[in-house]
Amino acid sequence: FRTKEWNMVIPDMSSYNQPRILVGRTDVVSVTPWLAPIVWEGIFDPVLIDNIYKPMNLTIATTVFAVGKYVSFLKDFLETAEKHFMINFRVRYYVFTDRPNEVPSVNLSGGRHLTVISIPGSNRWQEISAQRMKIIHNTIETQIRKEADYLFCLDVDSKFHFRWGSESLGRLVSVIHPGYYDTTRNNFPYERRPASKAFMSMDQGDYYYGGAMIGGLVEDVYKLTKECQKRFEEDAKNSIEAAWQEESHLNRYLYYNKPSKVLSPEYLWQDFKARTKEVKVIRFSGVIKNYAAIRPN
Numbered sequence: 180f181r182t183k184e185w186n187m188v189i190p191d192m193s194s195y196n197q198p199r200i201l202v203g204r205t206d207v208v209s210v211t212p213w214l215a216p217i218v219w220e221g222i223f224d225p226v227l228i229d230n231i232y233k234p235m236n237l238t239i240a241t242t243v244f245a246v247g248k249y250v251s252f253l254k255d256f257l258e259t260a261e262k263h264f265m266i267n268f269r270v271r272y273y274v275f276t277d278r279p280n281e282v283p284s285v286n287l288s289g290g291r292h293l294t295v296i297s298i299p300g301s302n303r304w305q306e307i308s309a310q311r312m313k314i315i316h317n318t319i320e321t322q323i324r325k326e327a328d329y330l331f332c333l334d335v336d337s338k339f340h341f342r343w344g345s346e347s348l349g350r351l352v353s354v355i356h357p358g359y360y361d362t363t364r365n366n367f368p369y370e371r372r373p374a375s376k377a378f379m380s381m382d383q384g385d386y387y388y389g390g391a392m393i394g395g396l397v398e399d400v401y402k403l404t405k406e407c408q409k410r411f412e413e414d415a416k417n418s419i420e421a422a423w424q425e426e427s428h429l430n431r432y433l434y435y436n437k438p439s440k441v442l443s444p445e446y447l448w449q450d451f452k453a454r455t456k457e458v459k460v461i462r463f464s465g466v467i468k469n470y471a472a473i474r475p476n
């Protein structure tokens with residue numbers, strides 16, 4: 180793995196707003212009980228944070244799966260990423276698809292690069308979603324770890340609307356699912372069957388994380404995908420498929436391996452949901468899709 184010196188070098192910039200101790204957002208919680216930041220608009224200075232990360236000369240990788248008809252989401256995903264995702268950083272997109280000829284040609288800015296990787300299709304959407312862990316893990320091993328420092332694995336049926344930048348970088352990064360951020364843990368859609376390796380009991384759990392984003396240092400995403408894949412396969416041997424496939428395994432993993440940074444639902448909204456007052460900006464959201472028309476079954 181590529182390793183980076185991680186020190187907060189004082190940026191070469193003239194001035195920025197003074198950080199305050201008693202003035203700031205009071206309507207949301209911006210730190211977890213294990214002291215990881217929860218990233219909301221208004222708690223960070225984008226210019227300051229970019230100036231800290233820029234000199235590190237980082238490469239940020241993004242994996243995205245576009246299998247079957249989901250290839251039609253790629254154009255908007257990539258075009259909006261070019262406007263909002265990690266602007267002024269080096270970015271490498273890895274697109275996994277069974278329809279390489281249908282990958283749209285999108286104009287990429289300098290320092291941004293796209294690799295198409297062919298994978299087989301599938302007749303079950305659950306399998307497509309679930310096999311992502313294995314494929315990401317293998318591709319980290321063969322390619323990504325030589326080419327990037329950080330990795331964000333994202334859902335393709337989504338668009339960027341606003342800055343998603345260096346404030347999201349961290350060792351292990353997860354996102355709060357927009358459907359469950361005001362829900363008690365006993366009502367989270369965790370896997371509840373003790374026979375499953377994704378099992379969570381009613382009195383376990385911190386937040387419910389969305390499976391549409393896994394991020395962090397390449398090495399930490401590697402460990403996560405390896406462990407989730409292993410547990411997923413153990414379930415499969417026992418003919419169990421967790422309630423929300425890899426999202427269930429991800430949630431279990433993140434309960435036992437706490438994320439070092441948590442992104443607020445600004446980083447994973449859903450277009451069918453009206454914006455709530457604590458969400459000042461929507462940065463990334465899942466588009467409305469017709470499941471029957473788009474999934475293989």
Ligand code: UD2
Nearest residue numbers: 244245246249304307308334335336389390391423424426
């Ligand atoms: C939820 C999660 C998703 C995943 C899934 C597991 C959110 C917002 N979404 O979304 O991340 O955990 O549940 O069941 O947290 N795909 C294809 N072709 C297909 C089907 C899926 O390429 O035919 C890929 C594609 O990249 C897609 C992803 O798999 O974005 C997830 O599938 P989905 O969007 O159909 O799952 P969904 O919306 O139920």
